[in-house]
Amino acid sequence: MRTLKRAEPNPEIPHDPRERSIWVQGKLRLHNSSFSDIARMLGVSSKAVSQAMYQANHRIEVAVASAIGVAPDALFFERYDAGGMRLHAVRGIKDTTSVTGDHVEAGKAA
Numbered sequence: 225m226r227t228l229k230r231a232e233p234n235p236e237i238p239h240d241p242r243e244r245s246i247w248v249q250g251k252l253r254l255h256n257s258s259f260s261d262i263a264r265m266l267g268v269s270s271k272a273v274s275q276a277m278y279q280a281n282h283r284i285e286v287a288v289a290s291a292i293g294v295a296p297d298a299l300f301f302e303r304y305d306a307g308g309m310r311l312h313a314v315r316g317i318k319d320t321t322s323v324t325g326d327h328v329e330a331g332k333a334a
Contacts, residue, residue, distance in 0.1 A: 234298050245277040248299070251292040262287050280312040 238244045252258050259273040266273075266287055276284035280303055282296075289296040297304040303312055 234294065237294070237299060237301075239302075241278050244299075245274065248277065248288060248292060252288075255292060257291050262291055282310070282312075282314040 236247075238247050249259065252261075258270075260270045262284070263270040263273045266284060268284065272281070273284055273288065275281070276288065280300075285296050285300050285303070289299045292299075297308055297310075304310055
């Protein structure tokens with residue numbers, strides 16, 4: 225099993241989620257980016273990106289952290305334990321394949 229190590233704490237990153245969101249937006253501007261740019265890249269709304277600053281959304285957190293050059297567990301430190309493991313469950317990708325099996329009989333739904 226691989227041992228994960230948590231990113232070093234960055235005293236520059238605000239602890240308050242609202243202040244952190246403002247700080248991140250400033251960093252994004254310095255990198256010629258924005259919540260809207262990240263939203264377009266991920267195919268979500270800019271509101272979803274903004275909301276990820278307050279509520280856990282792993283995919284968006286990774287994109288935001290990457291855009292400003294910080295590790296996700298350093299930016300969203302309260303969402304990880306001391307060993308670098310995520311505290312919140314990460315949703316899997318929805319299975320969109322068609323289902324066949326017991327509920328299908330002779331090409332008709334049972």
